[in-house]
Amino acid sequence: AQSVTQLDSQVPVFEEAPVELRCNYSSSVSVYLFWYVQYPNQGLQLLLKYLSGSTLVKGINGFEAEFNKSQTSFHLRKPSVHISDTAEYFCAVSEEGGDKIIFGKGTRLHILP
Amino acid sequence: EPEVTQTPSHQVTQMGQEVILRCVPISNHLYFYWYRQILGQKVEFLVSFYNNEISEKSEIFDDQFSVERPDGSNFTLKIRSTKLEDSAMYFCASSGVGGSYEQYFGPGTRLTVT
Numbered sequence: 001a002q003s004v005t006q007l008d009s010q011v012p013v014f015e016e017a018p019v020e021l022r023c024n025y026s027s028s029v030s031v032y033l034f035w036y037v038q039y040p041n042q043g044l045q046l047l048l049k050y051l052s053g054s055t056l057v058k059g060i061n062g063f064e065a066e067f068n069k070s071q072t073s074f075h076l077r078k079p080s081v082h083i084s085d086t087a088e089y090f091c092a093v094s095e096e097g098g099d100k101i102i103f104g105k106g107t108r109l110h111i112l113p
Numbered sequence: 114e115p116e117v118t119q120t121p122s123h124q125v126t127q128m129g130q131e132v133i134l135r136c137v138p139i140s141n142h143l144y145f146y147w148y149r150q151i152l153g154q155k156v157e158f159l160v161s162f163y164n165n166e167i168s169e170k171s172e173i174f175d176d177q178f179s180v181e182r183p184d185g186s187n188f189t190l191k192i193r194s195t196k197l198e199d200s201a202m203y204f205c206a207s208s209g210v211g212g213s214y215e216q217y218f219g220p221g222t223r224l225t226v227t
Contacts, residue, residue: 043204043219044204044218051214095213097212098213100158100169101148101213102158103148105154106155
């Protein structure tokens with residue numbers, strides 16, 4: 001079975017500063033990895049995904065994530081955040097070829113002016 | 114851009130009542146899913162559905178839950194006799210190719226059981 005750990009429930013960061021949201025996963029099989037974003041009062045939107053190939057994945061809105069198999073991590077980064085990035089960010093995993101997505105508890109990104 | 118829609122956005126119901134949550138998946142998609150998120154907790158998989166059959170379900174998806182594709186456009190989740198602990202945000206998702214790597218989520222229905 002797969003699981004996802006997002007250690008930070010909340011991350012405050014100043015506008016235009018860089019940010020890293022941490023995600024670790026566990027699985028006994030090959031996995032796909034995802035980051036989803038949930039803006040206030042909205043649904044889940046896919047930011048980026050890792051299926052295979054290059055370990056550095058670029059997504060929408062200037063976000064990127066790096067898959068590190070040895071550390072079982074998939075941290076999300078952005079070099080310069082904007083007030084509009086205020087949202088909840090969910091790391092997720094699924095078994096390669098599987099149907100079911102397993103989500104982490106989420107990290108609330110709070111942008112300070 | 115095509116999107117998954119869900120109705121209603123908020124449903125309030127009394128304990129013991131039946132409730133039906135509705136979803137309209139993206140039009141050419143064939144794989145459908147329900148997830149739920151209890152307030153303050155993680156998003157959890159409930160069920161996947163393809164070719165008019167349940168493909169996979171979680172332990173949460175007990176006999177009180179059922180899913181149906183009543184026509185060519187809707188996908189519904191029914192809770193037969195709601196409990197207080199069913200209060201959650203319910204997300205529908207759809208996929209054109211199946212699998213986890215291309216699921217599109219709707220905006221959710223907030224279910225409040227009183």
